[in-house]
Amino acid sequence: MTVTTPKGFRSAGIAVGLKSTGKPDLALVVNDGPERASAVVFTGNRAQANPILWSRKVVQNGPAQAIILNSGGANCFTGDFGYETTRLTAEAVASVLSDGQGESDGDAGGAIAERVLVCSTGIIGVGDQSFRDKIVNGVPALAAALSADDTTAPAAILTTDSVQKTASYVSDAGWTIGAMAKGAGMLAPGLATMLVVITTDAKIDSEGLDAALRGATSASFDRLDSDGCMSTNDQVTLMASGASGVEADAAEFAAALAAVCDSLAAQLQADAEGASHDIDIEVTGAASVEDAVEVGRSVARNNLFKAAIFGNDPNWGRVLAAIGTTEAAFDPYSVDVSFNGVRLCHAGGPDRPVDECDLTPRKTHVLIELFAGESTATVRTNDLTHDYVHENSAYSS
Amino acid sequence: MTVTTPKGFRSAGIAVGLKSTGKPDLALVVNDGPERASAVVFTGNRAQANPILWSRKVVQNGPAQAIILNSGGANCFTGDFGYETTRLTAEAVASVLSDGQGESDGDAGGAIAERVLVCSTGIIGVGDQSFRDKIVNGVPALAAALSADDTTAPAAILTTDSVQKTASYVSDAGWTIGAMAKGAGMLAPGLATMLVVITTDAKIDSEGLDAALRGATSASFDRLDSDGCMSTNDQVTLMASGASGVEADAAEFAAALAAVCDSLAAQLQADAEGASHDIDIEVTGAASVEDAVEVGRSVARNNLFKAAIFGNDPNWGRVLAAIGTTEAAFDPYSVDVSFNGVRLCHAGGPDRPVDECDLTPRKTHVLIELFAGESTATVRTNDLTHDYVHENSAYSS
Numbered sequence: 054m055t056v057t058t059p060k061g062f063r064s065a066g067i068a069v070g071l072k073s074t075g076k077p078d079l080a081l082v083v084n085d086g087p088e089r090a091s092a093v094v095f096t097g098n099r100a101q102a103n104p105i106l107w108s109r110k111v112v113q114n115g116p117a118q119a120i121i122l123n124s125g126g127a128n129c130f131t132g133d134f135g136y137e138t139t140r141l142t143a144e145a146v147a148s149v150l151s152d153g154q155g156e157s158d159g160d161a162g163g164a165i166a167e168r169v170l171v172c173s174t175g176i177i178g179v180g181d182q183s184f185r186d187k188i189v190n191g192v193p194a195l196a197a198a199l200s201a202d203d204t205t206a207p208a209a210i211l212t213t214d215s216v217q218k219t220a221s222y223v224s225d226a227g228w229t230i231g232a233m234a235k236g237a238g239m240l241a242p243g244l245a246t247m248l249v250v251i252t253t254d255a256k257i258d259s260e261g262l263d264a265a266l267r268g269a270t271s272a273s274f275d276r277l278d279s280d281g282c283m284s285t286n287d288q289v290t291l292m293a294s295g296a297s298g299v300e301a302d303a304a305e306f307a308a309a310l311a312a313v314c315d316s317l318a319a320q321l322q323a324d325a326e327g328a329s330h331d332i333d334i335e336v337t338g339a340a341s342v343e344d345a346v347e348v349g350r351s352v353a354r355n356n357l358f359k360a361a362i363f364g365n366d367p368n369w370g371r372v373l374a375a376i377g378t379t380e381a382a383f384d385p386y387s388v389d390v391s392f393n394g395v396r397l398c399h400a401g402g403p404d405r406p407v408d409e410c411d412l413t414p415r416k417t418h419v420l421i422e423l424f425a426g427e428s429t430a431t432v433r434t435n436d437l438t439h440d441y442v443h444e445n446s447a448y449s450s
Numbered sequence: 451m452t453v454t455t456p457k458g459f460r461s462a463g464i465a466v467g468l469k470s471t472g473k474p475d476l477a478l479v480v481n482d483g484p485e486r487a488s489a490v491v492f493t494g495n496r497a498q499a500n501p502i503l504w505s506r507k508v509v510q511n512g513p514a515q516a517i518i519l520n521s522g523g524a525n526c527f528t529g530d531f532g533y534e535t536t537r538l539t540a541e542a543v544a545s546v547l548s549d550g551q552g553e554s555d556g557d558a559g560g561a562i563a564e565r566v567l568v569c570s571t572g573i574i575g576v577g578d579q580s581f582r583d584k585i586v587n588g589v590p591a592l593a594a595a596l597s598a599d600d601t602t603a604p605a606a607i608l609t610t611d612s613v614q615k616t617a618s619y620v621s622d623a624g625w626t627i628g629a630m631a632k633g634a635g636m637l638a639p640g641l642a643t644m645l646v647v648i649t650t651d652a653k654i655d656s657e658g659l660d661a662a663l664r665g666a667t668s669a670s671f672d673r674l675d676s677d678g679c680m681s682t683n684d685q686v687t688l689m690a691s692g693a694s695g696v697e698a699d700a701a702e703f704a705a706a707l708a709a710v711c712d713s714l715a716a717q718l719q720a721d722a723e724g725a726s727h728d729i730d731i732e733v734t735g736a737a738s739v740e741d742a743v744e745v746g747r748s749v750a751r752n753n754l755f756k757a758a759i760f761g762n763d764p765n766w767g768r769v770l771a772a773i774g775t776t777e778a779a780f781d782p783y784s785v786d787v788s789f790n791g792v793r794l795c796h797a798g799g800p801d802r803p804v805d806e807c808d809l810t811p812r813k814t815h816v817l818i819e820l821f822a823g824e825s826t827a828t829v830r831t832n833d834l835t836h837d838y839v840h841e842n843s844a845y846s847s
Contacts, residue, residue, distance in 0.1 A: 100774025100782040130770055130783075132799040177767025178800050282754045282768075283775050356753070356834075357679045357842050364843030370574025371679075373527055377497025378680045385497040386527075402529040403575050437753075437843075439836050445754050446761030446834075 055219045056082050057203050058231030059254035061294025065198035066209030069191030071125025071175070071184065077209035078125040079188060081195050082250050083150065088295030089116040092263035093170065094270050096287035102129030103180070104171040107139040108288060111170050116259055120170040120290055121146050121195075122210045122248055123188055124235070128173040129285045131180030138185040143169035145192035172248045172288050174212050174235060207233040210248055213444065215324055220316040222309040228255035228297040230309055234317040236324075247274065247321060249289040251313065255301035257293050265307040266291045273314035276346060277433045278353040279325040280441070289314075322433045327440030330362050332417040333431050340426035344381035348421060349432030351375045359437035365412040367392035372421065373401070383423040391420040452616045454600050455628030456651035458482050458691025462595035463606030466588030468522025468572070468581065474606035475522040476585060478592050479647050480547065485692030486513040489660035490567065491667050493684035499526030500577070501568040504536040505685060508567050513656055517567040517687055518543050518592075519607045519645055520585055521632070525570040526682045528577030535582040540566035542589035569645045569685050571609050571632060604630040607645055610841065612721055617713040619706040625652035625694040627706055631714040633721075644671065644718060646686040648710065652698035654690050662704040663688045670711035673743060674830045675750040676722040677838070686711075719830045724837030727759050729814040730828050737823035741778035745818060746829030748772045756834035762809040764789035769818065770798065780820040788817040 056064050064082040071078040084091075093112050095105055111117060121142060128135045143166040150164035173180075198205070207217040210233065218234040236247030251266075270289055291310070322331050334352050339345035352358055355375040361368035369390045377385050386401035395410040397403070417436075435441075453461050461479045468475040481488075490509050492502055508514060518539060525532045540563040547561035570577075595602070604614040607630065615631040633644030648663075667686055688707070719728050731749050736742035749755055752772040758765035766787045774782050783798035792807040794800070814833075832838075 098771060098774040099776075100770045127767075130767060130795070130798050130800070132797075177765075177771065178795075280753045282752055283771065285767075285771050285774065355679055356677045356838075360839050360842035363839065366843065368574075370524075370527060370682075373497045374495060374574065374680065374682050377495040377682060379496075398527070398575075400529075401527050403527070437839055439839050441753075442757050442760065442834055442836050442839055445757035446763065 054221050054231070055204060055207055055233050056231045056250050056252045057201055058221045059229045059252045059294060059296065061085050061254050061296030062252045063199040063201050064203040064206040065195055065200060066205035066207070067191065067195050067198055069187045071123055071187055077205060078123055079191050079195055080122045080206040080209035081119060081146065081199065082206060082252065083119040083199060084117070084292045084294050086294055086296070088256060088293065089118060090257060090259040090262050090293040091117040092259055092266040092291045094266055094289045096284055098283045098285050100285045102127050102173055102286040103131060103135040103139045104128055104173045105286060105288060106136060107143065108170045111167060114167045117170045117290070117292060118164045118168040119146055119150060120172065120250060122172040124174050124210055124212050126173060126175040126179035126184050127177045127286050128180040128184070129177045131178065135180040138180055138188070139171050140166065141185065141189050142171050145189045149193055149196035170290055172286070174210065174248055174286055177285060210235040213326055218317055218320040218324070220313045222313050224301070224305060224309065226302065227299040228253060228301050230313050232313050232317060234321060236321045247287055249317060251291040251310070253293045254295065254297035255293060255306060256295040256297070256299060257301050257306060261303060262291050262293055265310045268307055269311040269314040272311060273318040276430065277318045277322055278350055279322065279435045281354040318433060322435060325435040326444045327438045328435035329438050330415055330417045330436040332362055332419060332434045332436065334419045334421065334434065335429065335431045336421045336423065337429045338423040338425055339428040339430070340382040342428045342430050345428050345430035346432060347379045348376050348381045348423065349430055351379045352419065353432045353434035356437055359434070362412065362417055363436040363438045367397055367407050367410040367412055369398040372419065373398065376421065383425040387424050389422040393418050451618050451628070452601060452604055452630050453479050453628045453647050453649045454598055455618045456626045456649045456691060456693065458651050458693030459649045460596040460598050461600040461603040462592055462597060463602035463604070464588065464592050464595055466584045468520055468584055474602060475520055476588050476592055477519045477603040477606035478516060478543065478596065479603060479649065480516040480596060481514070481689045481691050483691055483693070485653060485690065486515060487654060487656040487659050487690040488514040489656055489663040489688045491663060491686045493681055495680045495682050497682045499524050499570060499683040500528060500532040500536045501525055501570045502683060502685065503533060504540065505567045508564060511564045514567045514687070514689060515561045515565040516543055516547060517569065517647055519569040521571050521607055521609050523570060523572040523576035523581050524574045524683050525577040525581070526574040528575065532577040535577055535585070536568045537563065538582065538586050539568050542586045546590055546593035567687055569683070571607065571645055571683055574682060607632040610723055615714055615717040615721070617710045619710050621698070621702060621706065623699065624696040625650060625698050627710050629710050629714060631718060633718045644684055646714060648688040650690045651692065651694035652690060652703060653692040653694070653696060654698050654703060658700060659688050659690055662707045665704055666708040666711040669708060670715040673827065674715045674719055675747055676719065676832045678751040715830060719832060722832040723841045724835045725832035726835050727812055727814045727833040729759055729816060729831045729833065731816045731818065731831065732826065732828045733818045733820065734826045735820040735822055736825040736827070737779040739825045739827050742825050742827035743829060744776045745773050745778045745820065746827055748776045749816065750829045750831035753834055756831070759809065759814060760833040760835045764794055764804050764807040764809055766795040769816065770795065773818065780822040784821050786819040790815050
């Protein structure tokens, strides 16, 4: 059910003191092969944390051999010192994997720092000497804890998350996919604030992984827009070990990966900071998928709409006001809008009485029918609540 | 201090029962000439209320003779019936102005409905027979209340506003500008949710008014982004009577109009729903004004930043995360960010300790220095507070 579900991977999660709570805050995932392929999708934010700057270089050096992730500090905007911290972290991982420490009978030996991906999550601007020491000095113990049956890694990457997020897929053909994720706020497109590690023991090359990963993320994480804020540290990493010995059918693999990413996206939505509603905004009849996503996103980012849902108010007027700001092809006076199955707006005017609609369940479905084409898309978001304001104002994060 | 400050205008505001509170909800402003010129800026939202659809036609018929405004219902997405309500409203105004009822010694006689602008504000989807009857039947009493010394109109256009908003300018050359505004939420660019009526007794033609108005609104209302939500009913109307007999210097008039609009924008910001901070985001060193506005707006729309300010947390990391999503020309690692005069981020890294910065005053100044050019812009916004969520969730609006 996690990144060690597929054969050929070991992982571990330990506490090194980055979190003041003493909870696990450092995780490592190692690809023991026999093959190594990988693909990574990074945040679209130009303001990028040091681990992102580092990992972008790593992917140019060939398939990743391992990925180390810390919570308790984003190591973003921490300057040259912070970048050096990231490099030293990768070097520490390569060192322990090369000298046999924490080594299984796989072939992770010979690991080099330039093949080690690094992820960090936590507060921007945090990354001092103490932060560096805790991580670098913690690597040997982390490597020693590596296990092919590990279940401790998912907890070590959490920040304000209330639950661990994992997903897996088992193919009848004999290969599997496993995944873990963190993310509970700053969820926005071009990736939510989230770290995701996905592993598979299917035999598939990096090009195949990359195509499947981009397809899967564009239809899942890229359509999750909890609060419109894009992070500096987002990274989705997919690694293949080939340990099943089975060559995956490309179509099945793509569909399976999409399902895994969709499951993780739904878990991220369900754990969004302070939310009381999980809102699926389904747009149908769009002239293109891009139009459908643009329309859905305009609603997902509308604070007045989001506050109304918190108040269990099916305010279809705010939906129309939001979609009117887009450039998507449709006639605002021909649109239908339904909340939880009750059509409240027909052809741009009032339809059923709003009191027929019950918004008290957490799951909320908004259907926007554009009548402008055949394309559809669903954008996931959350409501705007007192708890969201509290969690993002009462303490720094 | 309001729309009757300039000579040649009469106004009135009365209660006709649209507001459940019994407060004034219908206002009329008449241009008695001797000249008539006008310019109007409408919402950029494609979802437009019936009064907007009507007023867009009016401006094509020549200078407006009068403008009638109601609160207590937006008459938006109310279908053909709603459009007919707007038309009947304009006709009622034209009728009373033509038959001498409510007539001064000016020349408003001969008014035709197609020269009467209409504005509505309130809940979308509201505009039934009762709504129509109250407005249309209220017009004779409204016209009878018209006065060149009126001070009642500004209150009649308010919705969730807590205070009236007015502004004026008196030129040594002998002409004046007067203005009234409403708006307290859904404040976003391409106009905030707001209705603004500006009058002047300067002699100036419609082309001159239009150029001055577009310049003034682009640097004021278009840079006010309280909650990122764009309304369906926004309209800024400028009318000139020429009653001063003085031809206005174009440069002075443009500057005066800009100052009046800037004052109103500041008043709208200060009265934004539920806000506890008025945040001025000043961007300097931009490669272009467009870049400066884009950078400022990205921060103004970032819920995490806005929640942090509510918590008096000078979270410069969220500023960098926000501006990193823009396409403006700058190096994220060369940016300086100051809060209330304390530079907390220098060259994309930590600078002064955050506890040197006091964010308890309501007025908040965020300075973002891009070092990419010579252009500057200031975008106004507000914080994201519990009261904002409450006001926009606890009841429908």
